[in-house]
Amino acid sequence: MSRILEVENLRVDIPLESGTLHAVRDISFHVDKGETLCIVGESGCGKSLTSLALMGLLPTKAIRTANRLTLGGRDLGTLNETQMADIRGSRMAMIFQEPMTSLNPAYTIGNQLAEAMLRHRKVNPNEARERAIYLLEKVGITAAASRLGQYPHQLSGGLRQRVMIAMALMCGPDLILADEPTTALDVTIQAQILHLLANLQKEFEMGLVLITHDLGIVARVAHRVAVMYAGQIVEEGTVEDIFRRPMHPYTQGLLRCIPIPGKTARGAHLGSIPGMVPSLIGDLKGCAFANRCPHAFSDCNTTDVALREASGGQRYRCLLSQEAAEQNAREAATA
Amino acid sequence: MSAQTPILETKDLRCVFTVRQGLFKAKKPLAAVNGVSLQVRKGEILGLVGESGCGKSTLAKILLGLQEPTAGALLIDGKPSSSFSRIDIARRVQPIFQDPFSSLNPRKTIGDIIALPLRVHKLARRDEIRPKVLEIMDLCGLSKRFYESYPNQLSGGQRQRVAIARALIMRPELVICDEPTSALDVSVQSQILNLLTDLQKELNLTYILISHNLAVVEHMATHVAVMYLGRLVEQAPTDELFRNPRHPYTRALLDSVLTPEPGMGVPDSQLGAAFPNPIDPPRGCTFHPRCPKAMDICKQAAPTPIVSGEGADYDMVECHLYGPQEARAA
Numbered sequence: 001m002s003r004i005l006e007v008e009n010l011r012v013d014i015p016l017e018s019g020t021l022h023a024v025r026d027i028s029f030h031v032d033k034g035e036t037l038c039i040v041g042e043s044g045c046g047k048s049l050t051s052l053a054l055m056g057l058l059p060t061k062a063i064r065t066a067n068r069l070t071l072g073g074r075d076l077g078t079l080n081e082t083q084m085a086d087i088r089g090s091r092m093a094m095i096f097q098e099p100m101t102s103l104n105p106a107y108t109i110g111n112q113l114a115e116a117m118l119r120h121r122k123v124n125p126n127e128a129r130e131r132a133i134y135l136l137e138k139v140g141i142t143a144a145a146s147r148l149g150q151y152p153h154q155l156s157g158g159l160r161q162r163v164m165i166a167m168a169l170m171c172g173p174d175l176i177l178a179d180e181p182t183t184a185l186d187v188t189i190q191a192q193i194l195h196l197l198a199n200l201q202k203e204f205e206m207g208l209v210l211i212t213h214d215l216g217i218v219a220r221v222a223h224r225v226a227v228m229y230a231g232q233i234v235e236e237g238t239v240e241d242i243f244r245r246p247m248h249p250y251t252q253g254l255l256r257c258i259p260i261p262g263k264t265a266r267g268a269h270l271g272s273i274p275g276m277v278p279s280l281i282g283d284l285k286g287c288a289f290a291n292r293c294p295h296a297f298s299d300c301n302t303t304d305v306a307l308r309e310a311s312g313g314q315r316y317r318c319l320l321s322q323e324a325a326e327q328n329a330r331e332a333a334t335a
Numbered sequence: 336m337s338a339q340t341p342i343l344e345t346k347d348l349r350c351v352f353t354v355r356q357g358l359f360k361a362k363k364p365l366a367a368v369n370g371v372s373l374q375v376r377k378g379e380i381l382g383l384v385g386e387s388g389c390g391k392s393t394l395a396k397i398l399l400g401l402q403e404p405t406a407g408a409l410l411i412d413g414k415p416s417s418s419f420s421r422i423d424i425a426r427r428v429q430p431i432f433q434d435p436f437s438s439l440n441p442r443k444t445i446g447d448i449i450a451l452p453l454r455v456h457k458l459a460r461r462d463e464i465r466p467k468v469l470e471i472m473d474l475c476g477l478s479k480r481f482y483e484s485y486p487n488q489l490s491g492g493q494r495q496r497v498a499i500a501r502a503l504i505m506r507p508e509l510v511i512c513d514e515p516t517s518a519l520d521v522s523v524q525s526q527i528l529n530l531l532t533d534l535q536k537e538l539n540l541t542y543i544l545i546s547h548n549l550a551v552v553e554h555m556a557t558h559v560a561v562m563y564l565g566r567l568v569e570q571a572p573t574d575e576l577f578r579n580p581r582h583p584y585t586r587a588l589l590d591s592v593l594t595p596e597p598g599m600g601v602p603d604s605q606l607g608a609a610f611p612n613p614i615d616p617p618r619g620c621t622f623h624p625r626c627p628k629a630m631d632i633c634k635q636a637a638p639t640p641i642v643s644g645e646g647a648d649y650d651m652v653e654c655h656l657y658g659p660q661e662a663r664a665a
């Protein structure tokens with residue numbers, strides 16, 4: 001299996017007046033060819049900054065460091081802005097939640113799709129146009145040729161998101177980063193877009209990093225899952241492991257919060273995770289989840305917690321033994 | 336049960352806006368609500384679902400007396416809404432809106448925000464206001480210390496609690512919740528849903544719950560109404576609707592729900608992507624361009640509602656697949 005993306009100890013720090021905000025704290029993960037990794041977590045946990053860090057699109061004041069950051073074996077950490085711009089869009093592409101952040105309202109769909117290719121590949125405008133039509137059809141847009149002359153605002157949100165996906169595919173990238181690509185869409189359109197994305201990913205054997213806070217999406221789309229909390233990965237494993245044997249108390253808490261058809265009784269109380277995420281400014285002492293964890297004990301507030309490995313390669317960041325974690329996992333599992 | 340007068344009923348409610356599509360184009364009618372008849376009885380939770388732009392919020396605004404309907408009747412406790420004063424309506428029906436961030440005035444304290452309906456309608460003496468507000472804050476799980484705080488000092492979940500407290504201070508019978516949790520993280524969403532459940536029991540409330548999240552609707556609602564392009568296309572008790580969705584659009588909606596079951600993949604709902612233009616709706620059944628079951632008649636004639644049952648068993652479907660005979664047999 002060939003490895004497309006490798007990330008080791010990625011950090012994103014943002015200096016603020018009140019101190020340094022450590023938004024992403026030493027996270028490590030990898031994505032293989034044809035694989036979907038879902039990064040899941042609640043708002044503010046660092047998902048978007050992680051994807052922006054990979055794309056080299058962080059806000060200017062943010063500082064990125066990593067022990068290793070490679071795409072197809074190529075070290076992204078040493079590239080200058082021009083080289084990075086060349087990789088963006090050609091080797092890896094991003095799909096944002098709001099397509100209008102990447103579509104230019106002043107240019108036609110056709111121009112923007114062609115431009116994405118002409119910039120990176122030695123093709124003539126005609127070939128670029130052909131590819132644009134081919135991909136618009138691929139993403140389920142009917143009368144594709146006639147859409148080329150339309151402007152983004154003439155399309156519905158669902159269609160725009162399809163155009164975004166087509167644009168991301170123009171140069172045949174190895175990796176796609178999608179940050180909440182369907183959060184703004186209706187459930188019907190959401191299912192269509194995810195169905196499409198999963199099929200294209202399989203067909204073109206791309207790596208896909210899909211960022212979401214929706215556990216339903218994770219279950220249906222991911223091969224592997226990384227759960228983030230307060231800038232750290234607190235659990236990582238195959239999608240089956242995460243839903244059948246969630247080892248970290250935070251993952252367990254998340255799964256208890258959502259109503260599960262056929263399992264949760266109507267109107268019964270759902271689980272909750274009381275309390276708030278700790279401030280990300282300055283260093284954290286002990287486990288970041290300690291103030292909200294139902295299983296916390298005194299060591300949790302003082303000991304730094306490393307990722308440990310459970311059987312099957314699943315990793316979780318918690319001081320509880322595998323036996324104790326598995327015990328708790330049993331009643332939180334959704335599947 | 337069936338003899339009970341609905342606390343809220345609409346008959347063939349319509350709301351038509353006139354809109355201009357382009358700078359030089361003529362104005363055209365847009366029927367945001369296009370003949371909606373529904374009933375809500377005490378203690379029920381009616382889930383209202385449908386795609387963005389189908390008219391849910393417009394319907395909610397009419398029910399709240401915030402939008403004048405173009406035609407049709409709105410009955411409150413069996414009497415026309417026109418026979419009630421604004422205060423009377425506000426005392427019976429209160430909203431909780433989608434976005435707790437924009438619906439709270441950033442320059443007012445939490446105490447003032449919650450007390451506002453009392454002040455506007457002059458429903459409490461000055462010295463009564465504070466204890467009333469504190470009581471409702473306590474009920475909604477808001478600590479007293481927030482009384483003098485401002486909205487920007489609160490988390491999203493706390494702000495949503497403020498919006499709930501503000502609605503409940505009027506002691507309404509019916510609360511219309513328009514996407515009460517869609518802006519919230521799952522861990523906060525579950526707390527708000529639990530709160531709504533507790534308050535319903537404690538205060539004997541009735542809810543209309545508008546949500547994109549069908550798992551939430553299935554969890555909370557006793558009845559569900561499915562809306563498409565300004566019309567209700569199916570209504571049924573929740574269990575019934577989720578076990579046996581009849582309208583092809585309802586089916587597509589339910590097929591699109593991504594339950595957290597790994598390995599199931601993303602279903603293909605077989606729906607075209609094109610949400611129709613509400614200014615120029617398709618002829619016949621407005622759903623026909625996207626309907627996997629469309630027949631010839633669907634392109635020519637609009638289906639009429641087929642109703643069976645009454646009271647808590649009330650159900651309705653509007654689709655040519657269900658002739659009156661089948662519906663009665665079912």
Ligand SMILES: Nc1ncnc2c1ncn2[C@@H]1O[C@H](COP(=O)(O)OP(=O)(O)OP(=O)(O)O)[C@@H](O)[C@H]1O
Pocket residue numbers: 352353354365366367385386387388389390391392393394613
């Ligand atoms: N004041 C208005 N003037 C003109 N058109 C309007 C007005 N309010 C709503 N509409 C139109 O009426 C239709 C229904 O809108 P409404 O806000 O009720 O939809 P909704 O179902 O609540 O959607 P969402 O799920 O996105 O909240 C839409 O086509 C909308 O553009």
Ligand SMILES: Nc1ncnc2c1ncn2[C@@H]1O[C@H](COP(=O)(O)OP(=O)(O)O)[C@@H](O)[C@H]1O
Pocket residue numbers: 014021023041042043044045046047048049050059280
């Ligand atoms: N430009 C910025 N300046 C300062 N802080 C930021 C900036 N962008 C993000 N943050 C902070 O970094 C943390 C992670 O943010 P983000 O990656 O956007 O979270 P997510 O996508 O998981 O919701 C949050 O605490 C957020 O407030």
Ligand code: SF4
Pocket residue numbers: 248249250287288289290291293294295296297300305317318319320
């Ligand atoms: S280390 Fe302690 S506080 Fe942290 S998740 Fe594990 S048990 Fe809970």
Ligand code: SF4
Pocket residue numbers: 582583584620621622623624626627628629630633638653654655656
């Ligand atoms: S009336 Fe026809 S087009 Fe409309 S939903 Fe029924 S089968 Fe489909």
Ligand SMILES: [Mg+2]
Pocket residue numbers: 047048
């Ligand atoms: Mg984000």
Ligand SMILES: [Mg+2]
Pocket residue numbers: 391392393513
């Ligand atoms: Mg709305």
